[in-house]
Amino acid sequence: MSTQPTRLLLSIAPLAPSYDAWLCDVWGVMHNGIEAFASAVEACRRFRDRGGTVLLLSNAPRPASAVAVQIDRYGVPRDAYDGILTSGDLTRKLIGERAHLRLFHLGPERDKPLFDGLDLKFVGPENADLVICSGLLNDDVETPADYTSMLEPLARRGVPMICANPDLNVERGSRIVYCAGSLAAEYERLGGSVTYAGKPHRPIYDMAFEKLAELRGEPVARERVLAVGDGLRTDIRGAANAGIDSVFIASAIHVTGELDAVTVEQLFSGCETRPVAALPALAW
DSSP, rough: OOSSEHHHEEESSGGGGGGEEEEEOTTTTBBBBEEEEEEEHHHHHHHHTTEEEEEEEOOOSOHHHHHHHHHHHHHGGGGOSSSEEEEEHOOOOHHHEEEETTTEESSSHHHHGGTOOOOOOOOGGGGOOOEEOOOOTTTOOOOOGGHHHHHHHHHHHTOOOEEEEOSSSSEETTTEEOOOHHHHHHHHTTTTEEOOSTTTTTHHHHHHHHHHHHHSSOOOOOGGGEEEEIIIIIHHHHHHHHTEEEEEEEEETTTTSOOOHHHHHHHTTTOOOOOSSSESSSOO
């Protein structure tokens, strides 16, 4: 965490000696939903070559194994990271604690791996005891407003929701699409109760530190961990909540033009805790 002005850098290399591990966001930092960012891949490889550990920390509503296969297709090689932890992994843990309930899954077919190996009973929204929200059915064309009529009766009945992806939106190529977090926000607006399974909430960071200790063979001090991400309310706020430093990576979610000193100040002025640096892209 930092209360000092955020440095505008073109390379993360000057920061690397201060950290033993990165908690690196995936979508928006490592790829754009279509292809990998070559400079980010190279930066992660260089950090690992120097003894650093890269844990990809994603709000993807699928288990780590499914995300690994997905980013293989985008061109993110497995030698660019040591492990993956997702909000889907935490969601599976939360579901396991409630496996006796009747579940309604609100999300696309591609998120079905979230439930692999779990003995669950799925029902329609009218009979559900718990909603698992992983995203919009068709995020290419839909918005959260399309789901108000579905969510209102659930909220009135007091059915709790687990949000398996707290992101509000992501960049897909040159477009911005809605994520499960936007549906969860609409559910809360309607009076529903939501448990968020990923960044910026503390439980995913507790799991991340357990994973880092497993990967490195010993616990890692918080001051030696750097969060790298493009989301202000997820990556940057989450790092502050967890008591670790962060680096902001510009993406179309928050920055549509050039990342300059004026833009950086506009983004972070008035923030109690600021990222230690901001970069146009993750690069060495």
